[in-house]
Amino acid sequence: MSEHHEQLARRYERLLALFPAAHRHEYEDEMIGVLMAGAKPQQRFPGLRETANLVRCAAWMRLGGRGASVADGRWAPAAAVFGLVASFMMLTYQLGRAGSSLASFWRFDDVFPWLPGRLWLPLAGWALAVVFAFTGFRLVAAAGAWVAVLAEAVTAFRDYPDNPTGVLQSWWMLVLGVGGALALTARGRTRPQASLGARRTVVLTLAFAMLAVLPTIEVMLAVVTRTPGGAVDSIGALGGWNTSGGFGYYYVSGIISVVLGRILVLVILYCLVRTAAPVRRRLLAMFAPALALQMLVPVAFNGFIVSTQRFNPPVLLVPGQWVLLIVFPLVLFVAGALLVERGERHAYLIALGRSAEREARLKRATAPS
Template sequence: MTGRDLESRYRRLLTVYPWEHRRRYEEEMLGVLLEDARPDQRHPDIGDMTNLVLAGLRTRLGWTARGLADRAWHDAAAVTGLLAALTLLALNGHALVSKMELDRGPMAYPFGSGDGVEALDWLPIGVWAAVCVAVLAGLPRPAVALGWAALVVEIALFPAQYSTDPVPVVSGLWQLVLGLVAAIALTVPAPRRRALAVLGTRRLLTIIFALAAIVAVFLVNRLASSQLATDGSPYHVFPLHDNKIARRELELVGGSTGQVLFYLALLLAAGLTVLIAVATVDGPVRRRIAVLSAPVVTLVMLVNQTLDGWAVSNMNMGHPIYLVPAQWAALATVPLLTFAIALLLLRRREQTLRMVALGRTADRKSPTP
């Protein structure tokens, strides 16, 4: 019984190694450990435990690094870089629409800031459009340079913007992280035009047209709502986000409920089109795109679900209230933790798929009774 207890404890310790390593070497390592054990030993020695854990972690990191170097990761990085650049292009297009200075008329409807478009507002659109063109034209170096340049400018402007109006800056923090994801993904080496090859021309055009349609809906709604204000006609407002942290331009305005629902249906259809197009990408690439996108999605949820009170305080106090270090620590660590968990789940999922494939292969090769 003593030997069995020691063996089971060593087996639990060996789980720190990757599954692929254990499949090849676990029995051999276990035999050496049991042979070196004392006759009455029931627990692993501290030295053995330390060596196994440290060696297992080094091995696991090595397996992870080699896994990140496979072709599926390169393909996913190429596609993620392009999709992130297209999304940032659409987001900046929407921001430009919301800043359009239109005749508000006698009615003050809550739609957009209407502060007027400045020349610098076109710069992010031009940069991310150039990144997309460079990627599709097979020019990776200009795409990488432009992506990192745009990110550096955003980071440089962050302190000044945050000090004057922290709420919209924090609510848009996920866009900064999306830019970081785009820059890192574009930096990963990949064959020229690899994103186009993986997505396919039809799927890529579908995504581009859907994102353009989203911006077009907001533009048409902006113009139509301005006309309503000019005429003094009744209007209906539909908030696309009801949290206080959300920006005010995330609203639809229409002359009737049916008109607002029509705009909403167009937005939902375009968004669903993008999701379906990405969901039809090859499985290994699709799963890795989800892992790379996980920090951005997590940050959106974290800001929207936890900072409502802070946003309301900023609105009511009359002076900026800044995030405390613990809140910044959460905003930094939770997305990274989500990425690590998503990466672990991906590995487990693909290990399961490999084992299922091996089982099916063995079943096909086994003779039929």
């Protein structure tokens, strides 16, 4: 076998590592043979189409498809929990933005307007996803999540020519929403409360519900100072803070958000940390792309965010930047999934070795002298 074929075979083996161990044990040699037979002369890397097909088939089997063993079905419970939590995060954001906006208009401008139409569809979609994520109607939950994601994407890209920084700042949330929709689609019949436990599911739900109403409470408790003519002179949040913007575009953010909000976030994290270790490891791999983007974009795109505002019309993202935004979360998830599988396989082999050593010692101890 030539050097090119050896490199290609090794890369195919890395892709096949995505498949369940039982499936690889039985079919890996045959699959590599078929893939190598269809390769072109001097080919060094798997083709894009066959790579996508292998990843799709491996994900389907990992999530409970034909050929998956009990040990390989750990992705389905993790997907159920991730889909629920991601939907909760997006719904909390939408409710916080809508509630604080309505409360602000009512308190500061003495009017009570209707919510903009572009907020209704994401709000309804994520609400539908959250409600049906607890049930066996996975297609209904997935449909609500996909409708909400598409509605938010349409809104973001509609404003992109005039406000490219808006797409950048919300990109991590779009990635989180897409991941949640995919998880709800692929979770099968698994329900999140089976992995979280009944009590932790209730606690997590109440924590997200309280987070959703915090922005509205902040606005309602804010101290409003008006001029003699009745116009708003200043707005002081409870506790002395007064900021605009933030996760939910809150008009004010005081001690309620700073203290109680962080406590609620810690409660949610505790509920997730208390899940079984296999589920917890997979949740880290699923959340990693969105969390990494939230930290990466402000740093990697700081120059673009600062400079594009100086031009009219603003400067738009170049193809290389789009490739980074799209490919980076995909690569990060695949790398995380491979690390999880490799770590668990390594731990399994160590456990087998220790078991064999114990059996050998017992045989030596019971053997007649």
